[in-house]
Amino acid sequence: MDWSPLWISLATTLAATAITLIAGLAAAAWRERRTGPMMALVDGIFLLPLVLPPTVVGFLLLLLLGRNGPVGKLLLRFGTTVVFSWPATVIAAAVVAFPLMYLTARAALEQVDPHYLQAARTLGASEWRVFREVALPLAWPGVLAGTILSFARALGEFGATLLLAGNIPGKTETIPIAIYFAVEANDLKGAAIWCAVDIGLSLALLAGLYHWTHAQGQGPGRIRLSRR
Amino acid sequence: MGNCVTSRSQIVRGFLFFVCLWAILCATAPTSGQQKTSITVSAAISLKDALDELGHTYEQRHPGTKVTFNYGSSGTLQHQIEQGAPVDIFLSAAEKQMDALESGGLLVAGTRRDLAGNQLVLVVPASSNIAKDFSDLARPEVKIVALGEPGTVPAGMYARQTLEQLGMLAAVEKKVVYAKDVRAVLTYVETGNADAGIVYQTDACTSSKARIAATAPAATHDPIAYPAAVIRTTKNITAARAFLEFLESADARALFERYGFTPAEKQAGKK
Numbered sequence: 027m028d029w030s031p032l033w034i035s036l037a038t039t040l041a042a043t044a045i046t047l048i049a050g051l052a053a054a055a056w057r058e059r060r061t062g063p064m065m066a067l068v069d070g071i072f073l074l075p076l077v078l079p080p081t082v083v084g085f086l087l088l089l090l091l092g093r094n095g096p097v098g099k100l101l102l103r104f105g106t107t108v109v110f111s112w113p114a115t116v117i118a119a120a121v122v123a124f125p126l127m128y129l130t131a132r133a134a135l136e137q138v139d140p141h142y143l144q145a146a147r148t149l150g151a152s153e154w155r156v157f158r159e160v161a162l163p164l165a166w167p168g169v170l171a172g173t174i175l176s177f178a179r180a181l182g183e184f185g186a187t188l189l190l191a192g193n194i195p196g197k198t199e200t201i202p203i204a205i206y207f208a209v210e211a212n213d214l215k216g217a218a219i220w221c222a223v224d225i226g227l228s229l230a231l232l233a234g235l236y237h238w239t240h241a242q243g244q245g246p247g248r249i250r251l252s253r254r
Numbered sequence: 255m256g257n258c259v260t261s262r263s264q265i266v267r268g269f270l271f272f273v274c275l276w277a278i279l280c281a282t283a284p285t286s287g288q289q290k291t292s293i294t295v296s297a298a299i300s301l302k303d304a305l306d307e308l309g310h311t312y313e314q315r316h317p318g319t320k321v322t323f324n325y326g327s328s329g330t331l332q333h334q335i336e337q338g339a340p341v342d343i344f345l346s347a348a349e350k351q352m353d354a355l356e357s358g359g360l361l362v363a364g365t366r367r368d369l370a371g372n373q374l375v376l377v378v379p380a381s382s383n384i385a386k387d388f389s390d391l392a393r394p395e396v397k398i399v400a401l402g403e404p405g406t407v408p409a410g411m412y413a414r415q416t417l418e419q420l421g422m423l424a425a426v427e428k429k430v431v432y433a434k435d436v437r438a439v440l441t442y443v444e445t446g447n448a449d450a451g452i453v454y455q456t457d458a459c460t461s462s463k464a465r466i467a468a469t470a471p472a473a474t475h476d477p478i479a480y481p482a483a484v485i486r487t488t489k490n491i492t493a494a495r496a497f498l499e500f501l502e503s504a505d506a507r508a509l510f511e512r513y514g515f516t517p518a519e520k521q522a523g524k525k
Contacts, residue, residue, distance in 0.1 A: 093446040109447045110398050110431045192431040192442070193403065210434065211405030212333045 042119035050127025076125035084189030114191035119180035134168020298347035327435040329406025348408035366483040368518035374470040392425040400442040400451035409436035413452035419474035
C-alpha cells in the first residue's frame with residue numbers, strides 16, 4: 027500500500043490552512059475598517075469560491091496560472107510552472123478554504139467591543155499592537171473556528187485540485203483524488219481504505235476540537251493584555 | 255415565533271411555485287405524436303467526433319429513433335454498466351473492457367464485433383519543438399508528460415506498453431500526469447500545461463493546437479481495436495442491433511476512415 031496520498035493530503039492541508047489563516051485574517055482586518063459601495067463587490071469576490079462549484083474555481087485558476095495564462099507566463103519567465111505541481115494542490119485548497127476563514131474571522135472581529143480598542147489606542151498602542159494584543163485575543167475563538175473549518179475544507183478539496191494539479195502519484199495525488207481514481211478503476215478496496223482514513227482524520231479533528239473547547243472553558247475569550 | 259411561521263410559509267409557497275412551474279413546463283414540452291425509440295450508447299471518448307456525426311446521420315435516416323451518447327474512458331463506462339447503468343450499446347477502445355463485460359455475462363451473445371482500429375501517437379503543443387520522437391521524452395526539458403490513467407483509459411494502457419517496449423517507462427514515469435480520459439490528455443497538451451502526451455491519431459487530428467510528433471510502431475502495443483456489443487439489459491434490442499449494423503455499414507466505415515480511424519483488424523478474419 028502506497029501511503030503517499032495521506033502525507034500529500036496532510037502537507038497540502040497544513041500549508042493551505044496556514045496561508046488561509048494569514049490571508050483570511052488580513053483580509054478580514056482590512057475589510058472591517060472600511061465601508062462604501064465598493065465593499066459589497068469586494069465581499070462578493072472574497073466569498074465567490076464558497077458558492078462557485080470547485081470545478082469553476084479550478085478552471086479559472088487554470089486559465090490564470092496555466093502556462094499560457096497571464097500569471098503562468100510570468101512564472102515561466104522565472105523558469106517555474108505551477109500547474110501539475112505540489113504547490114498547485116496548496117493553491118487550490120487555499121482558495122476554496124479562504125471564504126470560510128474570511129467570514130468567521132470577520133464575524134469574530136466585529137464582535138470585539140470597540141471600547142477596548144479605543145482604550146488601547148488612548149494608551150498609545152500602535153494599530154498593529156491593538157490588533158495583535160487586543161482585537162485578536164478577543165476574536166480568537168472565532169478565528170480558531172475559522173481555521174478548523176478551513177482545514178476541513180482544504181482536506182476535502184477535490185475538483186479544483188484535480189483541474190489545477192492533476193493526478194500525479196507521489197506528488198499531487200491527495201486522498202480525495204486517490205479515492206476518485208480508485209473508484210474509476212473499480213479498486214473498491216483501495217477506495218474503501220482511503221475513505222476510512224479520511225473518516226478517521228475528520229473524526230480525530232472533531233474530537234480534538236471538542237476537547238479543546240471544553241478545556242478552554244466556554245464563552246468568549248478573556249482579555250489577556252500582555253504585560254510589557 | 256410569528257416571524258418564524260411567516261418565513262416557513264413563504265418557503266412552502268416558493269416551493270409550491272416551483273412545483274407548479276415544473277408541472278407547466280412538463281405539460282407544455284413538445285411531445286411528438288408517435289413514440290420515439292431511444293437508445294443510449296456508452297462510447298469511448300476517442301470516438302466522440304465520428305459518432306456524433308454518425309448518430310446525427312442515423313437519426314435523419316430513422317426519424318423514429320433517438321440516439322444518445324455517453325462518452326468517457328472505456329474503464330469508467332465498463333464500471334457504469336457493471337453497476338447497472340441503463341445502456342443499450344457499449345463501444346470500447348480496447349478489448350479488455352469488453353472482455354470483462356462478456357465474462358460477466360453482460361453482453362447479448364453474438365452481437366460483439368470490432369468496428370475500427372487506431373494508431374497511437376506522441377503529441378506536443380503546436381508551437382513546441384520539444385520532442386521529435388518517443389526517446390526525447392527522457393530529455394530534461396520535457397518536464398510533464400500526460401498519459402491516460404492506465405487502469406481505466408485504454409490509451410494510457412497502450413501508451414504504457416509502448417513506453418515499456420521502448421525501454422522508456424522508468425525515465426518517463428516520474429514526469430507523468432495521469433488524466434481521466436484520452437481527451438483530457440489532449441487538452442493538457444493543447445493548453446501547453448503538459449510538454450507532451452500520448453493519444454490516438456484520431457484525437458490529434460481533431461486539434462489544431464496540438465501536433466503529432468511521432469507515431470508509435472504498431473508492434474510496441476496491443477492492437478488498438480474498438481469492439482462494440484449490445485448490452486444484455488437493453489429494452490430496445492431491435493433498435494440497438496439496427497444501430498450497430500449501421501455502424502458497420504460502408505457509409506459508416508468511410509466516415510470512420512475520414513476521421514483517421516484504421517479498418518478493424520479482425521474484420522477480415524471474421525465471418
